[in-house]
Amino acid sequence: MTVIVEPHGIAPGDVAAVARADAQVAISDAAIAAMQASRAIVDDIERDGRPVYGVSTGFGALANTFIAPERRAELQHSLIRSHAAGIGAPMPREVVRAMMLLRVRSLALGHSGVRPLVAQALVDLLNHDITPWVPEHGSLGASGDLAPLAHCALVLMGEGWVLGKDGARVSAEDALHAAGLTGISLSSKEGLALINGTDGMLAMLLLACDDLGHLCTMADVTAALSIEAMLGTDRPFHPSIHAIRPHPGQGASAANMYKLLQQSSIMDSHRDDLAHAVQDAYSMRCAPQVAGAARDTLEFARTVAARELISLADNPVVLPDGRVESTGNFHGAPLGFAADFLAIAAAEIGSISERRVDRLLDMTRSRDLPPFLSPDAGVNSGLMIAQYTAAGIVAENRRLASPASVDTIPTSGMQEDHVSMGWAAAKKLRTVLDNLTSLLAVELLSAVRGLQLRAPLTPSPAGRIAIDQLTPVIGTPGPDVFMAPILEQVRAAVAGPALLSAIEAEVGPLS
Known part of the structure; x- marks a missing residue:
């Protein structure tokens, strides 16, 4: 079975298929086109020099700090390293696989301003059975699941840890090399787009x-x-x-x-x-x-x-008319309430x-x-x-x-x-x-x-x-x-x- 990620989302059964039945994942041409269109808007903002949160500024309490163009790629890599600050036992493989698929789904909607290769890098991890080591503690469920998603994004960069076959912790660099993959370099907005979302709790x-x-x-x-x-x-x-x-x-x-x-x-x-x-x-x-x-x-x-x-559930979002707007859509209250009610x-x-x-x-x-x-x-x-x-x-x-x-x-x-x-x-x-x-x-x-x-x-x-x-x-x-x-x-x-x-x-x- 192959789950095709479209620009309008995926079905609940797709998540279980990838997380538990190891279904393969592919990104549709329409989703690739949607990502390319939103990335073009981010590139225009870069050229114009406009101050936009997460593109030309810092994050959180540092949102008013302007970042020079030549340091914006460094900003994205620093974001992932600093936010991969979880601690504790690793989350189960099925949860992490579901998280990664859901992040691909989010990027494929075409409002995050990332290059298609970023989403494809996550797909490559899924299809090569590479599961990031995501510690159980670190997310507060606002700004999304920042730390858990950062541990996933760190592996895309060829850093951090992955789950070994016997549950051991393995170097991400070694795991990527064994699968014939290499880490990717992030551009402006892409690090933030990889971690701002409700994918862990939704998974x-x-x-x-x-x-x-x-x-x-x-x-x-x-x-x-x-x-x-x-x-x-x-x-x-x-x-x-x-x-x-x-x-x-x-x-x-x-x-x-x-x-x-x-x-x-x-x-x-x-x-x-x-x-x-x-x-x-x-x-x-x-x-x-x-x-x-x-x-x-x-x-x-x-x-x-x-x-x-x-x-x-990203922040900021890239709208088709060229606006990049800050939102609160990453807040996990709807999912938290539902999970508590189910418990x-x-x-x-x-x-x-x-x-x-x-x-x-x-x-x-x-x-x-x-x-x-x-x-x-x-x-x-x-x-x-x-x-x-x-x-x-x-x-x-x-x-x-x-x-x-x-x-x-x-x-x-x-x-x-x-x-x-x-x-x-x-x-x-x-x-x-x-x-x-x-x-x-x-x-x-x-x-x-x-x-x-x-x-x-x-x-x-x-x-x-x-x-x-x-x-x-x-x-x-x-x-x-x-x-x-x-x-x-x-x-x-x-x-x-x-x-x-x-x-x-x-x-x-x-x-």
């Missing part, structure tokens, strides 16, 4: 939206299996119930759960039993309302990200999941399942401590759900006196989603164990498939075993496509 937000879409569906699966194992009722999930409160996400989750719970001998065994069929606990009955609200939040975040994909939503999916796990393990509330889902409780502890693990993760997610975007620390001599913290919001969102994957794994393990213990009653088709796929991993109810490797493998089943695909092949597509 993480887009990847998070991709991940959460899958996890929302898996949350419906684990909830349905838990409810089935606890002899719950499917009546609260009937479409007629949700038509009278028409939140789209709620309707989608309820429809998934209703579909998953059909054709179950376990459900049929108590369908007319008032003790079981009248009213389940909130963590069971309200699952679509919580997961559905998260789905609607996800749609909001996707809308924000889609807008940003066709936006120019809240994802944390709640995990919180209600853990409540179902606790109910499954409690003999006083699980409707005749053995304590901690162990057939020989006492000598054996079953899944007791797996729920401890889930509880600890829920607590961490609650802390991470506190918004980063309400914080600000003034910088650059008070010139940049309000910042978005969008990078921090997006980065902690990734941790929340990683934690959510683990929480759903604990619920999936508990639900499948509960369904196994309902034998000889047969579960729904979805439950049967889950049992068939997970039994080789988790075994059958019996004496305690080493739990950590089992949890890791169940977590992989939650994160990957195989289990969900097998269930959909049996019951039909899920939303």
